[in-house]
Amino acid sequence: MADRDTSVTPADHSGGNATTGLVGVATVVTQLGTEVGAVPPYRAMLPTAEVSPPDPAGGPLRPGTIIDDFELLDVLGAGGFGQVFLARQRSLGRHVALKVTADRGHEAETLARLEHDHIVQVFSETVHPERDLRLLCMQYVPGATLERVIAGLRARPRAAWSGRAVLEIIDAASTSPAALDPAALRDREFLAGCDFVEAACWFGARLAEALAHAHRLGVLHRDVKPANVLLSRYGRPYLADFSVSAAARRAGGAAESPLGGTLSYMAPEHLEAFATRDPAARDAVDERADIYALGMVLYELFVGRLPFTPTVSRGGPQTEALAGMIAERRAGPPPLPGEVEIPTTVARLLRRCLEPRPEHRYPRAADLAQALDGCRELRHVEAGLPEPGPVTRLLQRWPFAAGCAFILLPHLLGSVVNVSYNALRIRLSPEQAASFPQLVLLYNAVTYPLCLLMMAAVILPVRSAWRQLGRSERPDAAAVAAARRRALRLPRWAIALSCLGWLPGGVLFPLGLRLRTGPVGTDLFGHFLVSFAVSGLIALTYSVLVVQFLTLRVLYPRFWVDAAGLRVTARAELRSVDRRLGVFQFLAVLIPLAGALMMIGVGPETFTPDEYRTFRLLVTGLIALGMTGLGVAILVVSRLRRTLDVFR
Numbered sequence: 279m280a281d282r283d284t285s286v287t288p289a290d291h292s293g294g295n296a297t298t299g300l301v302g303v304a305t306v307v308t309q310l311g312t313e314v315g316a317v318p319p320y321r322a323m324l325p326t327a328e329v330s331p332p333d334p335a336g337g338p339l340r341p342g343t344i345i346d347d348f349e350l351l352d353v354l355g356a357g358g359f360g361q362v363f364l365a366r367q368r369s370l371g372r373h374v375a376l377k378v379t380a381d382r383g384h385e386a387e388t389l390a391r392l393e394h395d396h397i398v399q400v401f402s403e404t405v406h407p408e409r410d411l412r413l414l415c416m417q418y419v420p421g422a423t424l425e426r427v428i429a430g431l432r433a434r435p436r437a438a439w440s441g442r443a444v445l446e447i448i449d450a451a452s453t454s455p456a457a458l459d460p461a462a463l464r465d466r467e468f469l470a471g472c473d474f475v476e477a478a479c480w481f482g483a484r485l486a487e488a489l490a491h492a493h494r495l496g497v498l499h500r501d502v503k504p505a506n507v508l509l510s511r512y513g514r515p516y517l518a519d520f521s522v523s524a525a526a527r528r529a530g531g532a533a534e535s536p537l538g539g540t541l542s543y544m545a546p547e548h549l550e551a552f553a554t555r556d557p558a559a560r561d562a563v564d565e566r567a568d569i570y571a572l573g574m575v576l577y578e579l580f581v582g583r584l585p586f587t588p589t590v591s592r593g594g595p596q597t598e599a600l601a602g603m604i605a606e607r608r609a610g611p612p613p614l615p616g617e618v619e620i621p622t623t624v625a626r627l628l629r630r631c632l633e634p635r636p637e638h639r640y641p642r643a644a645d646l647a648q649a650l651d652g653c654r655e656l657r658h659v660e661a662g663l664p665e666p667g668p669v670t671r672l673l674q675r676w677p678f679a680a681g682c683a684f685i686l687l688p689h690l691l692g693s694v695v696n697v698s699y700n701a702l703r704i705r706l707s708p709e710q711a712a713s714f715p716q717l718v719l720l721y722n723a724v725t726y727p728l729c730l731l732m733m734a735a736v737i738l739p740v741r742s743a744w745r746q747l748g749r750s751e752r753p754d755a756a757a758v759a760a761a762r763r764r765a766l767r768l769p770r771w772a773i774a775l776s777c778l779g780w781l782p783g784g785v786l787f788p789l790g791l792r793l794r795t796g797p798v799g800t801d802l803f804g805h806f807l808v809s810f811a812v813s814g815l816i817a818l819t820y821s822v823l824v825v826q827f828l829t830l831r832v833l834y835p836r837f838w839v840d841a842a843g844l845r846v847t848a849r850a851e852l853r854s855v856d857r858r859l860g861v862f863q864f865l866a867v868l869i870p871l872a873g874a875l876m877m878i879g880v881g882p883e884t885f886t887p888d889e890y891r892t893f894r895l896l897v898t899g900l901i902a903l904g905m906t907g908l909g910v911a912i913l914v915v916s917r918l919r920r921t922l923d924v925f926r
Contacts, residue, residue: 339363339378346404346413348376364418364454373454374401377414381405391495396488398508398518419518421511422451424481424579425504432582436617441472441513448509455511462512469513473661475580475620479654481507481515482576486647488517489572493565493643500563502571503543504578541600542584545570546607546634553600566636569646573631573639577611581618585611585632608634621660622747623653623841629751645842652841659844660835662924664917673832678741681828685772685821692780692817698895699809704802709795717790721783729779736771740764740833747836755839762837765829766851769858772825773818780814819865823914826862830855831921848925856922859915866911 339361343350348365351373355362360379367374375398393399399417406413430447431439445466469477485507492499499506499520508516539548545567551559577585586606611632614625627649633639640646664670672680706714743761746753784807792798830852838844 344368345378345409345411346406348374348413348415350376365415367415373418375416375418377416379412379414381410381412392492392497392520394488394491396484396514396516397491398516417516419508419510419516420452420454420456421509422448423505424507424509424515424575426451427509428504428579428582436582439474441469441474441477443474444477444509445469445513448511448513452511459512462510462514465514466512473657475624475657476654478576478579479624479650479657481509481579482572483647483650483654484515485517485572485575486569486643486650488515489565489568490643490647492517492520493568498563498565499568499571500548501539501543502568502575503540504575507575539571541603542586543571543574545636546604547636549600549604549607553597553604562636564636565643566639566641569631569639569643570636572643572646573628576631577628580620580624580628581615607632610634621653621657622836623656623838626751626753626839627653648842649840652838652844655844656835656838656841659924662920663831663835664920670831673828677744677828677832678737681824681832684824684828688820688824689776689779689817691820692813695816696809696813699812700805703805704809706791707795710791710798713791713794714787717787717794720790721786725779725782729775732778733771733775736764736768740768743837744833747839753839758837758839762834763851765833765837766855768829769822769826772822776814776818776821780810780817783814784808784810815865819862820910823862823866823911826855826859827914827918830918835921845925852922852925856919859918863911863915866908 339345339350341350341352341363347367347369348363349368350363350365352364353361354364354375360377363376363378365374365376366372398419401415401417403415404413405411427444427447430450431443434443469480472480485502489499489502497520499517501519502517506517506519508518510516539552541549541552544552545563547559547562548567548570550556551563574584586603611629614620614628627646631639631646640649666674669684673684740761743753743758747758785803787810788798788803788806791802
């Protein structure tokens, strides 16, 4: 039978069951590592009986024993080369985790350098010469391992997974009380309000920060897995067990400590180095192998199981099994299961962590931490966005086709106003009336294609990036970010194209009539200017509101490949949008009402009965448009301001 958690350390052959992993609910160090360099390459993966630490001076240590400054209270974990006890340090009267091993290795020296809020802290190390034992006194973390939490989540319906559910599992697994920690209490309150995606991203980001700290000091963990992640009663994660870690040489050369880890979470280059024991392969196992292992942990946390089927079995041909594992991971991770619904940004993050080639992963753990925090913030943003109505859902489904249709509607409305005004106020001679339709055809034949070509040139790159987001597993982050910024400029292009399409007509039509039929009066110039200005501003105002809604509410929240630094980026990119919204809310009401007032100022005494009816319809329509525009503008602007608020 395949072993889910086959480790290269003798303490880890049971696949994480209670006899060889950390035992109990208040755990500090899991599945104690051993220096696998001391055994043949594959023998370390075979099942071995647990043994107590070498004890020349007497029998094995048990609860109740006093050794040095420590009174042993309970066994927290046991492995091939040591035990971990809950102990009371008598000189200070505090509870600690005491790791008792044979007098060898450099774990204490490694851990002592790693002072971080999310790494188990080492207090002291002493050697007991009579028993030839090393006593490593560490921070005691009451709580549960992440492995225990994942198992608890698997027992619940996926819809019930949340930050609060994680805390409930920790509470159920914990028997020891935790000391009051106000800072950690804020973590618990925060997690209690998170959905599962937010909570999982927060856990991952904190662990990535812990790895980044270790990597900055030249230390590789090499055994990142759920059993080596401790969650305190407050939900705060701690990275533990650096027993198989390595001191990376910045100047090159092989790492000095033996190569260890857990096969189920190893990067492909880590598996190759373990299988071949080649020094060159060993040198390829760097910080990015830890990032891969953390990606495996995050995948298991999000999905509930590992992405790859374990292939190493007890008693089987290990060389062949390792080759199969390497080939499987070199092929890349499989698609996420269909029943797992997580944001696309998180799915891309997981895939990048699990890229077969190290250069395609996050280059630093700090970059991964920022990306995870960005995913969490983006999830929070999406939850805070206004509830989508029918129009929003239509635009989300077909953003460009439906968006173009909605953008054209104000221009059609402007054309109705323009034609109606011209029919009422512009008096043309027979010669001018005969030439006017030709000018309309000429103007439209030039203006419409020109504006449509310019609109296509602006929109197509945005649409291309949008399609890439939906189809590609590895979208170009720089191209998508550029498309996002281009999308934010679409309202400005809508203003420019509306002005280009409408305003020149107020001058070109009377000039065209003058060239074809002779001089025209200044009143004709004035009426054409008013007609095209009012009609064009109506079309401009409402089309820009549509474009602004499309870009900010529909496109912008989804235009993220790597959400690292999301809020800082969004604040910079959205700085000018709020002012623009106020201006167009004002214009949406002012322009139609101004047009109505101008029509009323014309006076009905010069109209025929048919013209008077048209006059009344036009004025009534403009007033109704102004009132409707007020309501629409208030609704749109309020939703857009709520959208802006969640990004700040």
